[in-house]
Amino acid sequence: MDTRLMDLLVCPICKGPLTHDHSSHELHCAADRLAFPIRDGIPVMLESEARALDESPSQAAPLSE
Template identity: 40%
Template sequence: MINQELLAILACPKCKGPVRLNAQEDGLICETCALLFKIRDGIPIMLIDEAEKIN
């Protein structure tokens, strides 16, 4: 689980837009860029090169 205070200040590294927790709570989604940033051991991996493209 990610800390809610951390979630409130995180932004997409590509567009600087907001990110939201996905339904499984194992990643952060940027709707604008259609990218999923995985969360590993409670730490969001906010690297564009490691993000997964979604729909």
């Protein structure tokens, strides 16, 4: 992922910083304990598509409101 894009992206919930997990192709918000998927190189910054960080990616179901 482009580092310039990473400098601009923040968590859509708390507006905090995100870290890029290259192995799982996700952006992580430590404050909210959420992982946002990156699909086809595009970050999906929707709360409904995020998974809780205490779940493994294979178990993850999208969070619902």
